[in-house]
Amino acid sequence: MVAQRGEGDEVVTTTPGTSAAQAAPVVPEQDEVVVRERARAIPEAAVARLAVYLRVLSGMVDQGVTTISSEELSAAAGVNSAKLRKDLSYVGSYGTRGVGYDVEVLVSHIERILGLTRKHSVAVVGIGNLGHALANYGGFQSRGFPVAALFDVDEDLTGVPVGGIPVNHIDDITTVCVEREVSIGVIATPPQAAQAVCDRLVSAGVQCILNFAPVVLQVPDDVEVRKVDLAVEMQILSFHVARRADEASAEQAANDLINGVGVDRVVIRP
């Protein structure tokens, strides 16, 4: 038997003695089994949108909507309807042609794919302004992400409850995280402390990290990091402000330039 590539779930074995040279980028070592996951086939961009669809659909449920077409849902989610259908096709074919999607069915399938059938305990590290806001933010709890622990380096904060949860000292991070089965760590510390905190979270077995500190975290391959960087967001917006300004001045300049050349107006094309 020879290892091969294919679609969907598969279990492929290379038996001892078979030394088939592979054209594939990664040559499997001998005597190992290669398992490919269908889950991995969902593009990252689609996952992010699925979360958005889920939120919109939750609102639909509250409104008593039972069925929705891709056209309606895509409009509500602010995306192209073809993209929406493709995204949903990663989840499975749960629509009815000529009718649309059953809202509740869709919700439960997206929740399954996103792993929301299970609760994910969250630990927030760094109880400053942002940490406070996060600890008090009801959105985590209500969406199945209970905040299970808070940490700070400041001993004066230790034991003080924030949002109903007492703050632990950061030195207890490993014990507490293991004990409370924390699966997601949120870093809301100053940048200088972020890498050290991250290392401690990782050694406590946390494999997913949401980082608010403006630093690039170094982590092992098996740890997933997502970052939220307000300064970067602002700078991206700044870029667009500048672009607009450039266009405006270009338009102005062009208008000046061509004054009386027989052209009526100037249009900026993207």
Add this chain to the structure above:
Amino acid sequence: MVAQRGEGDEVVTTTPGTSAAQAAPVVPEQDEVVVRERARAIPEAAVARLAVYLRVLSGMVDQGVTTISSEELSAAAGVNSAKLRKDLSYVGSYGTRGVGYDVEVLVSHIERILGLTRKHSVAVVGIGNLGHALANYGGFQSRGFPVAALFDVDEDLTGVPVGGIPVNHIDDITTVCVEREVSIGVIATPPQAAQAVCDRLVSAGVQCILNFAPVVLQVPDDVEVRKVDLAVEMQILSFHVARRADEASAEQAANDLINGVGVDRVVIRP
């Protein structure tokens, strides 16, 4: 003179009487000038990374580093070095072959491209937990995004200073934004209020919005919206937790399955 397509900045005119049918997706109307912008050529993804490079470079300046190679900078920013060089090439060719980039030169050019040579006043709407945190967050100020105004619907908050800035009532949003030349609006309100606030910001002339509320905002084409959705971030992480769990159980199952079939171990391939 006939309209044409080309690279870089150009000013192309269609003179009256010339009815050149264009193959271009958008046919220019007669008697108009088409101006194309080089700035638009920078991909969004590259802009986001440029902001990261800028932060890393700022740290380098503080450390007294004067020159840096693409290899070093890319490692510090957590990206591929070829990608970094390509990103920098959008900014211009300011490196020296065999040596690297002058840190300060690079900083000033990236700042120019990102439009950071000009200050961008920020208004924060919704002074709840998150709004407080944002108002007190020093990162805005220090990076050239002074918080110029705060707004809330709660009259008890009106006049109360938060982070040194008195809160205005939301009804004054247009006047105050125009007066203080706000170019970026930050929405930190509950979801129900977000669209209304957005509309008011837009009518006040704000063209860039950073939205923390978990809703899809509807805006005119000439307004740029970026969203930060914590629940979505958490759900993406949840997806990865689930994927890991699936892989672990698949590995387990595969190991069980092949017990004694002459295979030594199981490897999960991405």
Add this chain to the structure above:
DNA sequence: CCGACTTTGTGCATACCTTCACAAGCGGTA
């Protein structure tokens, strides 16, 4: 001044994502 060495900038191939367009499938209707 020259040659060896280093690093940039970029053409090209690849992979990924998006969008179009349409066949297939389903419910409603006569």
Add this chain to the structure above:
DNA sequence: TACCGCTTGTGAAGGTATGCACAAAGTCGG
């Protein structure tokens, strides 16, 4: 039952972003 209109699901095309690999271009030591 047979048709009709509507909507899904997806093959294929097009576009965008990524990563490799290397020529071009500069520095530095002798």
